[in-house]
Amino acid sequence: MDLGLLLNGFVEILVPYNIMITFFGVLMGMLFGALPGINASMGVALLLPLTYGMTPIAGLTMLLGIYCGAIYGGSITAILINTPGTTAAACTTFDGHKLAQQGKAGKALGMATISSYIGGTFSVIVLIVLAPVLAKVALKFGPPEYFALAVFGLSIITSLAGDSFIKAIMSGVFGLMVATVGMDMMNGTPRYTFDQIALLDGFSFIPVLIGLFAVSQVLINVETSRSLSMKDTKIQGMLPSLSEMKSVGPTIARSSVIGTLVGILPGAGATIASFICYNEGKRWSKHPEEFGNGSLEGVAAPEAGNNAATGGAMVPLLSLGIPGSETTAILLGAFMIQGISPGPLLFRDNIHVAYGIFAGLLLANLAFLIIGLFGVKLFVKILQIPERLLMPLIVSMAFVGSFAVKNSLFNVGIMMAFGLIGYFMRKLKFPITPVVLALVLGPMAEASLRRALILSGGSWMIFVQRPITFVLLIITVISVMFPIIREKMTGKKANSI
Amino acid sequence: MAEKIATGIFFVIGLIWLVMSFSLASNNFGGGMGLGPDFFPRMLSIMMIIFSTVHFFKLMKSPKEEEIKIKIYRLSAYIFAACVAYLVLVSLLGYIITTFLYISLTVYLISRKKSLMDLVAALVATLCLYGVFHLLLHVPLPEGFFI
Numbered sequence: 001m002d003l004g005l006l007l008n009g010f011v012e013i014l015v016p017y018n019i020m021i022t023f024f025g026v027l028m029g030m031l032f033g034a035l036p037g038i039n040a041s042m043g044v045a046l047l048l049p050l051t052y053g054m055t056p057i058a059g060l061t062m063l064l065g066i067y068c069g070a071i072y073g074g075s076i077t078a079i080l081i082n083t084p085g086t087t088a089a090a091c092t093t094f095d096g097h098k099l100a101q102q103g104k105a106g107k108a109l110g111m112a113t114i115s116s117y118i119g120g121t122f123s124v125i126v127l128i129v130l131a132p133v134l135a136k137v138a139l140k141f142g143p144p145e146y147f148a149l150a151v152f153g154l155s156i157i158t159s160l161a162g163d164s165f166i167k168a169i170m171s172g173v174f175g176l177m178v179a180t181v182g183m184d185m186m187n188g189t190p191r192y193t194f195d196q197i198a199l200l201d202g203f204s205f206i207p208v209l210i211g212l213f214a215v216s217q218v219l220i221n222v223e224t225s226r227s228l229s230m231k232d233t234k235i236q237g238m239l240p241s242l243s244e245m246k247s248v249g250p251t252i253a254r255s256s257v258i259g260t261l262v263g264i265l266p267g268a269g270a271t272i273a274s275f276i277c278y279n280e281g282k283r284w285s286k287h288p289e290e291f292g293n294g295s296l297e298g299v300a301a302p303e304a305g306n307n308a309a310t311g312g313a314m315v316p317l318l319s320l321g322i323p324g325s326e327t328t329a330i331l332l333g334a335f336m337i338q339g340i341s342p343g344p345l346l347f348r349d350n351i352h353v354a355y356g357i358f359a360g361l362l363l364a365n366l367a368f369l370i371i372g373l374f375g376v377k378l379f380v381k382i383l384q385i386p387e388r389l390l391m392p393l394i395v396s397m398a399f400v401g402s403f404a405v406k407n408s409l410f411n412v413g414i415m416m417a418f419g420l421i422g423y424f425m426r427k428l429k430f431p432i433t434p435v436v437l438a439l440v441l442g443p444m445a446e447a448s449l450r451r452a453l454i455l456s457g458g459s460w461m462i463f464v465q466r467p468i469t470f471v472l473l474i475i476t477v478i479s480v481m482f483p484i485i486r487e488k489m490t491g492k493k494a495n496s497i
Numbered sequence: 498m499a500e501k502i503a504t505g506i507f508f509v510i511g512l513i514w515l516v517m518s519f520s521l522a523s524n525n526f527g528g529g530m531g532l533g534p535d536f537f538p539r540m541l542s543i544m545m546i547i548f549s550t551v552h553f554f555k556l557m558k559s560p561k562e563e564e565i566k567i568k569i570y571r572l573s574a575y576i577f578a579a580c581v582a583y584l585v586l587v588s589l590l591g592y593i594i595t596t597f598l599y600i601s602l603t604v605y606l607i608s609r610k611k612s613l614m615d616l617v618a619a620l621v622a623t624l625c626l627y628g629v630f631h632l633l634l635h636v637p638l639p640e641g642f643f644i
Binding site: 049050052053166167169170173174176177180184186187189191192215218219220222223386387388389391392393395396397399400403404407409412413416419420423424425427428429430446449450451453454458 | 542608
C-alpha cells in the first residue's frame, strides 16, 4: 500500500463532479438492488453508456458505486416487504423482516446500513493492501500464464452451473463462439462475419450484454405482476445504541473477514458470502435462539458479509484481470471500454487510476451510508415507481446505450436479438453468466494461447514447463472436476436414500 | 420439446462454425509458427457438437415429467414487437416522438388501462431521457426526419 498514491487518489476523486457522480451511481445502484427483478448486473450494463464521456476514474467509480449500492440496496426491500431485492439479500429477510413486523423497521434498516458500510469499507482496505502486491507478482506473467489464467477464469463457469453442468458449459462455449466473430486479432482475417461490414469488429460487448441482461429480463418480468406496497411501514430510530453496537460488533467483524475472503474466491460472490456469514453468525452468537425471530445480529451478519464480498471480488479483477462473477465480468468490459485493462498492467501503466478507484470505492461505501441513514424515507418513495412505467424506461435506456456505442441502429438490432436469445435461455434454464464470462475471457484466452505457442515455436510443452502456468492449470482441472465429483456423490446419496 | 429444439440449434451453430472454420487460414502470416485463426473456433465447434449431442441424448432418455415446459406469454411477444417497431420507426419519426409512442404503448400493454396520467408520465419520462442523455451527457441519439 502506498499512502501517498492513495492520498493522490482522494485528491482526484474528491472534486464536486466526481463526488456527485459517485453519489448518483450509488443511488442508482440502490434502486437496481432494491427493486426485485432487476439487479446489479443489469444496472451496470444499462448505465455503462453514461460513462462514455467521463474520465476513467469518474466513470469506473460510478459503475463500482452501482455495484456496492445494489448489494446494499437489496436489504431495504428484504426488510420492508420480505422480498430480497437481490439474491445477496435473501438472508436479510429472515431477521430483518421479523424486526419490521415488530415495528422495528428503522432499527433493522439502520443496522443493515451500518454493517454494510463496515463490511464494505473493510474489504476495500484489504483490496488496497492486497491488489498491488498480487499485481506485482502477476507482472512477471507472460502469454502462457495469461492463457492459464483465462482458462482458470473460464472454469468458474462450472461452479456457477445451476441445475445442469452441461448446460452451463454449452452456454459458455456459445459465448466463446460469439466472441470469435470479427476480425482475427493476430492476422486480421475476418471470421464468421457473413460478409457483414458491421460485424468486422465483432459483436460489440455492450449491446450483447444489455440484450442478455436488460431486455430479456424485461420480457420475463412483464409475465408476472409484482406490486411493492410498503405504505404502512414506519421508519424511525435507525441509529443503534452503543450497547447494541457492542453486542453486534464481533458479528460484523467476523462477517467482514469471511465476506472479503469469499469475495476473493472466483465463482463465489456476495450471495454465497451472505449465506455463510449468516450461518457463522448464528453459530458464534451468544443468543442463537434469537436468529430467525428478529435478531439484530441476524441482520448484521449477512449484510456485512455481502458488502465485504464486493471489495473482495475486486481483488482478482484489478490485480489479475480475471472476473470472478457476473457483475465483475461486466465491470471488466467497462474497464476495456475506458481503454484500461485491469490486471498487472493497470498498476504499472495507470497506477493513478487504480488508486483513484480505491479512493472512489471508499467514497461509494460512504455514499450509501449517508443515503441509507438520512435519505431512506425518500428512497422508499422512489421505489414506488409503477412497474408498467419502469419496464419501458429500462428498454428505452437499453436502446440509447446500445445505439451510443457506435452511433448505429445495427447495434440496437444486436441488442434485441440477444434479448430474445437471453429470454429463451432463461426460460429453458441455460445460465446467462457463462456467456458473459466467455465473451470477456474468450479473446484473452485465444490471443494468449497463440502468442504462447509462437513463443515456444509451436510446442505445447510450454504450458507444463512454466511452474505458475502448470499450477494454475492443475487448479483449473481440480475446480472443474470438483462439481462433477460432487454431483456424482450427492446423486449416489440421493439414490441410496 | 423446447429444450430439445434449443439443443438442436446449439448443435447446428456448432456445425456451421466447424464447416466455416475450414475456410480460415491455418497459420499466421503465411506459414509462421503457432496456430492460425482457424484453430480456436474449430475446437469450440467440436466441443459444442459433442456437448449438445450428449445433452440431446440425455433429454431423450429422461422422463417426460422432467421436461422444461415453456409458456410464451402473449404480452412478452407484444412487448418485443413494440421494441422492434421502436427500432424501425426511430429513424423515421425521430427520437422524441418514437420514444414517447413506445413508452405510452408499452405502459398501456402492461396495464391495459387508458389513463391520461400514464400519458403524462410517458411524456415526462421521454423528456427526462432526452434531457439526461442528450443535453446533459451529450450521448448521441438516433436521428429521424422529425425530432
